[in-house]
Amino acid sequence: MTQSNNQSSSRRDFLKVTTATAVGTSILSTLGSSAHVYANGDDKIKVGLVGCGGRGTGAASQALSTKGNIKLEAMADAYRDRMDKSLSNLQKQFSGEPEKVDVAEEKKFVGFDAYQKLLDSGVDVVILATPPGFRPIHFEAAVEKGKHVFMEKPVATDVPGVRKVLEAAEKAKEKKLAVGVGLQRHHQANYIETINRLKDGAIGDITSMRCYWNSGGVWEPRLAREDAKSEMDYQMRNWYYYNWLCGDHINEQHIHNIDVCNWVKDAFPVQAYGMGGRQVRTDKKYGEIYDHFAVEFVYEDGTRLYSQCRHIRNCWNSVTEHAQGTKGFCDISGAKYETTGGYKWRYRGKKTNPYQVEHDDLFAAIRQGTPYNEAEYGAKSTMTSILGRLATYSGKPVTWDEAMASNVSLMPKEFSWEGQPVTVPDENGYYPIPMPGITKVL
Amino acid sequence: MQAKTALLAILCCSSSVAFAADPSEAKTEKEMKPYTQKITNTDVSFDMVPIPGGEFVMGSPADEKNREEDEGPQVKVKIEPFWMGKHEVTWNEYDIWSFNLDIQRRKLMRLKSDDKEKAADAVTRPTKPYTDMTFDMGHDGYPAICMTQLAAKTYCKWLSEKTGHYYRLPTEAEWEYACRAGTTTAYSFGDNPAKMDDYAWHYANCNDTYQKVGQKKPNPFGLYDMHGNVSEWVLDQYIPDAYKKWSGKGTVEFPISPTTPEKLYPRVVRGGSWDDDPEALRSANRIASSADWKIQDPQIPQSIWYHTDAIFVGFRVVRPLKVPTAEERKKYNLDPVIPADEGR
Numbered sequence: 112m113t114q115s116n117n118q119s120s121s122r123r124d125f126l127k128v129t130t131a132t133a134v135g136t137s138i139l140s141t142l143g144s145s146a147h148v149y150a151n152g153d154d155k156i157k158v159g160l161v162g163c164g165g166r167g168t169g170a171a172s173q174a175l176s177t178k179g180n181i182k183l184e185a186m187a188d189a190y191r192d193r194m195d196k197s198l199s200n201l202q203k204q205f206s207g208e209p210e211k212v213d214v215a216e217e218k219k220f221v222g223f224d225a226y227q228k229l230l231d232s233g234v235d236v237v238i239l240a241t242p243p244g245f246r247p248i249h250f251e252a253a254v255e256k257g258k259h260v261f262m263e264k265p266v267a268t269d270v271p272g273v274r275k276v277l278e279a280a281e282k283a284k285e286k287k288l289a290v291g292v293g294l295q296r297h298h299q300a301n302y303i304e305t306i307n308r309l310k311d312g313a314i315g316d317i318t319s320m321r322c323y324w325n326s327g328g329v330w331e332p333r334l335a336r337e338d339a340k341s342e343m344d345y346q347m348r349n350w351y352y353y354n355w356l357c358g359d360h361i362n363e364q365h366i367h368n369i370d371v372c373n374w375v376k377d378a379f380p381v382q383a384y385g386m387g388g389r390q391v392r393t394d395k396k397y398g399e400i401y402d403h404f405a406v407e408f409v410y411e412d413g414t415r416l417y418s419q420c421r422h423i424r425n426c427w428n429s430v431t432e433h434a435q436g437t438k439g440f441c442d443i444s445g446a447k448y449e450t451t452g453g454y455k456w457r458y459r460g461k462k463t464n465p466y467q468v469e470h471d472d473l474f475a476a477i478r479q480g481t482p483y484n485e486a487e488y489g490a491k492s493t494m495t496s497i498l499g500r501l502a503t504y505s506g507k508p509v510t511w512d513e514a515m516a517s518n519v520s521l522m523p524k525e526f527s528w529e530g531q532p533v534t535v536p537d538e539n540g541y542y543p544i545p546m547p548g549i550t551k552v553l
Numbered sequence: 554m555q556a557k558t559a560l561l562a563i564l565c566c567s568s569s570v571a572f573a574a575d576p577s578e579a580k581t582e583k584e585m586k587p588y589t590q591k592i593t594n595t596d597v598s599f600d601m602v603p604i605p606g607g608e609f610v611m612g613s614p615a616d617e618k619n620r621e622e623d624e625g626p627q628v629k630v631k632i633e634p635f636w637m638g639k640h641e642v643t644w645n646e647y648d649i650w651s652f653n654l655d656i657q658r659r660k661l662m663r664l665k666s667d668d669k670e671k672a673a674d675a676v677t678r679p680t681k682p683y684t685d686m687t688f689d690m691g692h693d694g695y696p697a698i699c700m701t702q703l704a705a706k707t708y709c710k711w712l713s714e715k716t717g718h719y720y721r722l723p724t725e726a727e728w729e730y731a732c733r734a735g736t737t738t739a740y741s742f743g744d745n746p747a748k749m750d751d752y753a754w755h756y757a758n759c760n761d762t763y764q765k766v767g768q769k770k771p772n773p774f775g776l777y778d779m780h781g782n783v784s785e786w787v788l789d790q791y792i793p794d795a796y797k798k799w800s801g802k803g804t805v806e807f808p809i810s811p812t813t814p815e816k817l818y819p820r821v822v823r824g825g826s827w828d829d830d831p832e833a834l835r836s837a838n839r840i841a842s843s844a845d846w847k848i849q850d851p852q853i854p855q856s857i858w859y860h861t862d863a864i865f866v867g868f869r870v871v872r873p874l875k876v877p878t879a880e881e882r883k884k885y886n887l888d889p890v891i892p893a894d895e896g897r
Contacts, residue, residue, distance in 0.1 A: 155797065160676075165852030165853060165854070166851060166852055168852070168853040168854075169850075169851045169852050170851075171853075174851050197853075198854050200854050201853070220604045295851075302738075325680065326681075326684055326685045327681050327685075328681050329680065329681055329683070330680060330681060331681075412893045422654040424654065424657075425652055425654055425655075426650055427692070427821055428685035428686075428687055428689070428692065429685060429689045430684050430685045430688075430689070431689050444689075445689075464848050464849055465849075466849065489822070551809065
């Protein structure tokens with residue numbers, strides 16, 4: 112036997128990580144003054160991480176695993192303990208190449224303004240991976256300072272945030288800054304191949320789509336009320352359960368599936384109808400978010416997308432996307448389709464780790480100076496999720512245009528541990544829960 | 554008064570009859586019978602099959618087709634009697650532990666919890682999975698997959714507290730003994746892979762997904778899906794030349810390569826899966842886990858409970874007739890040890 116033979120039990124060429132050459136077009140663009148080109152791998156790229164949770168740490172690790180000379184030089188987080196843990200995990204991860212994780216004490220920044228200090232610390236690329244509510248502010252500032260950006264999805268939690276990201280995305284283009292967004296399915300070989308085939312008419316015209324993020328839910332609240340230093344501290348540590356930070360689970364997780372359908376359609380919905388509520392996560396510790404949504408999105412050509420997301424245990428689970436066409440049906444996530452004529456296709460290519468490839472692609476573009484900007488579709492798919500939430504919370508149809516005009520902000524006025532979030536609990540610790548038919552969302 | 558006495562008599566009578574007939578309370582090998590284990594405060598149960606003690610030759614002969622070097626040299630092994638799960642552990646069973654469904658139901662039904670329940674509740678349960686771990690391949694009646702070996706071991710610990718019977722993963726030797734069920738051929742149904750479709754779900758017949766447990770023919774011990782469907786965790790660290798150190802020493806009793814929390818990979822799964830070709834389903838074939846099994850876990854630290862990419866790995870439980878002592882459990886690392894920096 113060979114060791115390698117036994118190490119992967121699957122018959123298929125299992126998850127061979129592709130190299131950084133994945134970017135198809137490498138035509139060098141005319142370069143603006145603000146964007147530096149790292150034309151050969153010897154030029155060191157200095158990375159700063161803003162938001163040092165599990166995903167931010169993972170993103171940093173993937174960035175550091177791209178081809179070429181690269182180094183994590185600065186870190187920022189609201190909490191010192193999160194940052195220390197993240198750093199020690201990365202050091203463990205790169206114990207063979209310690210020069211890649213070299214964060215001096217003076218390049219560790221803590222607090223609500225830590226991102227600003229990090230942006231001033233001389234890094235070339237920033238990874239934005241805090242809870243999504245902060246993304247618009249951080250992205251705007253990063254573009255302002257001329258930094259290349261990798262930002263996690265979703266890119267906002269409210270409409271003013273989406274608009275801010277769209278404006279900054281334009282500025283990033285002008286400045287020739289590369290921007291990657293963590294909607295990694297766009298970098299996953301089976302999705303790319305399947306969706307290309309759909310666009311080539313594999314199942315005719317798309318007449319409807321379905322997508323789901325039905326699962327058992329995420330982590331339990333981490334910080335108990337009695338251990339919180341303030342309301343702000345309590346909500347920040349338990350960020351998934353508060354809308355200004357997370358945007359509800361339709362925004363935080365289900366965006367992946369909605370985004371895939373937008374990608375198939377090459378369009379964004381013009382209207383949404385929704386229903387949902389809190390069926391099992393009713394305890395006050397679960398903040399203010401719902402545990403299920405069912406939303407019907409309408410595209411301009413009348414095509415409908417039926418979307419569900421649910422955080423309830425022991426139910427039918429599915430995290431998938433599907434398309435119905437005039438000539439067949441496609442299981443997009445399963446990377447297979449069948450035509451009415453009986454032709455069956457299934458993706459048989461190499462599997463890749465999309466979390467790595469999205470960084471390989473971004474950093475290859477940065478090194479080559481290739482135009483690269485995922486912020487616009489990232490922002491509009493975020494907006495689609497928010498549109499679904501607004502329709503669900505209100506119980507009324509909401510159009511894209513009226514939502515996009517909304518000035519309803521979920522963000523606190525003051526970012527400090529003493530600052531008050533927009534929603535605060537009553538004397539018994541319960542938060543106001545959006546009520547369809549009553550709650551005004553625009 | 555009379556009615557009350559009568560009622561008491563019935564109660565006493567029925568309970569003592571139930572006790573005497575309860576095959577799960579067997580004390581000797583002779584008394585061991587198949588039994589159904591109910592999981593309290595749920596509608597879920599699973600079947601256990603007695604596996605008689607005995608001796609067998611572990612590993613494959615040098616002339617077995619598709620044999621790999623780590624399957625030898627063959628070793629003579631003595632196995633103590635145990636019960637083994639008739640089927641791979643299903644999601645119906647596994648999710649009770651991982652999603653606290655028993656606790657949730659107990660609260661809904663306004664039921665009290667007894668000492669066993671309290672002990673079971675105290676066992677660590679996993680963090681919730683980031684995404685749907687069935688990968689939409691089916692839930693009710695399908696084998697649970699994608700758990701780490703630690704998760705499988707912790708499930709067994711929970712199950713032990715919950716039922717009052719000692720359950721654990723099989724050792725690699727016990728697994729192979731149970732799989733062979735007295736046979737010495739490549740598969741428990743002979744050497745001919747052409748008969749495979751009667752006994753196993755494998756790459757060519759599974760339609761790219763795992764299948765409900767128990768649909769194919771069982772092996773001579775009455776165990777289903779030992780070949781194929783999902784590969785099954787055993788207790789051992791994977792050591793390629795493990796058999797070398799056991800060979801030439803006569804009959805080995807309780808061979809095992811204990812794991813340590815520091816060395817996560819490789820560990821052993823057995824039996825091959827729906828995603829494998831017939832040669833991987835041979836009784837002697839050994840499969841080693843690797844870090845690739847969670848390559849798509851986007852977080853750091855990665856989950857200690859889920860293998861995001863091991864959609865071909867499950868497990869089944871055993872219950873040794875002789876419950877190990879605390880020293881034996883420690884010596885062989887039979888208990889789950891959660892790493893200190895688990896990072897939840």
